[in-house]
Amino acid sequence: MKKLLLxxxxxxxxxxxxxxxxxxxxxxxxxxxxxxxxDLVTVSQTPGFQAGVQGEMMFPGLGFGIDLGLIYNMAxxxxxxxxxxxxxxxxxxxxxxxxxxINIPFHxxxxxxxxxxxxxxxxxxxxxxxxxxxLVGHSKCDAIKFAGGDLGLTAGIGxxxxxxxxxxxxxxxxxxxxxxTKLLQDYSARNRQWTLRVAxxx
Numbered sequence: 001m002k003k004l005l006l007x008x009x010x011x012x013x014x015x016x017x018x019x020x021x022x023x024x025x026x027x028x029x030x031x032x033x034x035x036x037x038x039d040l041v042t043v044s045q046t047p048g049f050q051a052g053v054q055g056e057m058m059f060p061g062l063g064f065g066i067d068l069g070l071i072y073n074m075a076x077x078x079x080x081x082x083x084x085x086x087x088x089x090x091x092x093x094x095x096x097x098x099x100x101x102i103n104i105p106f107h108x109x110x111x112x113x114x115x116x117x118x119x120x121x122x123x124x125x126x127x128x129x130x131x132x133x134x135l136v137g138h139s140k141c142d143a144i145k146f147a148g149g150d151l152g153l154t155a156g157i158g159x160x161x162x163x164x165x166x167x168x169x170x171x172x173x174x175x176x177x178x179x180x181t182k183l184l185q186d187y188s189a190r191n192r193q194w195t196l197r198v199a200x201x202x
Contacts (some may be wrong), residue, residue, distance in 0.1 A: 095139075146179045
């Protein structure tokens with residue numbers, strides 16, 4: 001058993017040593033929403049954006065790899081608290097609740113590169129995995145208690161052009177709550193987000 005474990009570790013070290021690593025600047029628009037536990041008030045999607053850096057490590061000959069990054073993300077939604085007397089009586093109405101986050105994605109990806117030379121110009125890929133978000137700021141709304149961060153699960157698809165450019169689209173499901181109301185302790189919401197990204201790899 002010990003020999004098998006050492007062999008696996010050695011093989012992993014060889015694969016990692018031969019992996020191709022590169023990094024990119026990324027940016028793009030988002031369409032975000034907050035999914036509350038119950039439909040007590042009207043919630044509307046709002047536009048936002050992302051920008052940051054992304055690293056990609058691909059394993060030659062396999063088509064598989066990982067990507068990670070450090071990305072500023074604007075999330076949130078319009079929440080009409082004024083539809084319920086409990087908040088309307090305190091002067092709340094249609095509130096735009098925004099979250100400013102630093103996202104740390106860790107995704108597995110597969111890039112199809114066996115295209116007979118065409119992959120130098122065009123290569124499709126898919127990716128997915130967790131996104132860890134740290135809250136660094138938010139809009140002022142005293143009716144809301146914000147979590148320090150949350151965990152999301154992302155799935156996406158895209159294509160690479162001329163080996164340097166990547167265009168991708170993804171959807172992220174919040175797995176943990178991002179905020180909750182102070183007066184109703186169990187009334188919490190999770191992030192939902194569509195993202196379109198353009199990346200340039202150096």
